[in-house]
Amino acid sequence: MSERAEVVIIGGGVTGASTAYHLAQRGVRDVVLVEKEFLASGPTGRSSACVRQHYTTPETCRMVLKALRFFERFEDLTKGRTAGFVRTGYLLGVDDRLRKPMEASVALQQSVGIDTRLVTPTEMRDIEPRLRIDDLTAGCYEPESGHADPAQTTAGLAAAARDMGVRVMEQTVVTGMRTEGDRIAAVETSKGVIAARKVVNAAGTWAAGVGTMVGLDIPITVCRHKIALVAWPEDARRPHPMVYDFVNNIYTRPETGDMILVGPLDSEELDDRADPDAYREGLNLDESTDLLARGAARFPVLERGWVAKHYAGCFDVAPDWHPVIDEVGPEGSYVAAGFSGHGFKLSPAVGDMVAKLVTEGKKPGDDVNAFRLSRFAEGKPIRGTYGDWLMC
């Protein structure tokens, strides 16, 4: 088989699917999305898919607000597909250690139009009565936030892109790239060569390897991210907001089946390096017990709860826990990877940002400049309002 396309996107996770959709929306329809297994088969399919707004740089705040608005209108924008977005609200609790940066973050978020406000611990408990609050000194509340379904989101974006002319090739592995002079000429796959002058590397936890195909060194570390689904005791089963806890370093969200999803917010997870093709996908007893204990530290009633399911996915972590979104390498080579645990909620904005980059290039002042690969070599990593607290 020998094909030709204007743009090839490598990776059928939510980043690749969103990029395909947004390219097509901008009128670029001669696009092939190449996925080595099936859509959302990588970390996207395991994502907790929380769409919180608590971000700490002007660029990411603008992006996550734009993304939320997309999730809210997903059905309209994709001709009837669903992202499974459920608005639950979001609560964040801190102690004195992070009170000032949390307040600065909320002020920044408000300045770009995010609906968030400071709340006292007592007000937090009014919103979610099962919370323990005696170790909290401050918090914030986002009424509009919620969570979605990552597989449905990806499938919906890809299907809508296909309606507009994008070709989706699953079970097709990209094995190499060809250049002519200093520009991209073609993509080699397990099903043949696709001639193309523009290629987007949206290969997530595999993006560093794909980068080497064009001589790029993309500094991505792959690590395990652990999730426990904890069953509520029968008398405590009720809907609840997503609760992020910067004291015990966990995030939570409602999970179907009367469960609460508990995940860690530990930058130490980076030490748990993983091969995305062969890693420990379950949790051992210490790991699941730890998440249960931390969940019960915030929701004491969970002392009577139990871990009903557990699994791990992989994060693609860049050195400053922010993505690389750039045109870099040979002409026509684009990268959108290194999402460091943020890539689901940002994906609608990222897809549009990449599509703009591919069609219009970069202009000074564009938000995309913040995510240039060269920031690491320049010694200018992204630092938000929490400084070295890297999880948002």
Ligand SMILES: Cc1cc2nc3c(=O)[nH]c(=O)nc-3n(C[C@H](O)[C@H](O)[C@H](O)COP(=O)(O)OP(=O)(O)OC[C@H]3O[C@@H](n4cnc5c(N)ncnc54)[C@H](O)[C@@H]3O)c2cc1C
């Ligand atoms: C357990 C877990 C929980 C998370 N929770 C959240 C959350 O609550 N909110 C949030 O915003 N983010 C969250 N994230 C992060 C978010 O899910 C990811 O950042 C996002 O899904 C990354 O999407 P992606 O498309 O960039 O990459 P991926 O999902 O990694 O997709 C890349 C795709 O590329 C394909 N591929 C790779 N190499 C090749 C090749 N050579 N040829 C063809 N195809 C190839 C892979 O098969 C894969 O499908 C979580 C992640 C995990 C693992």
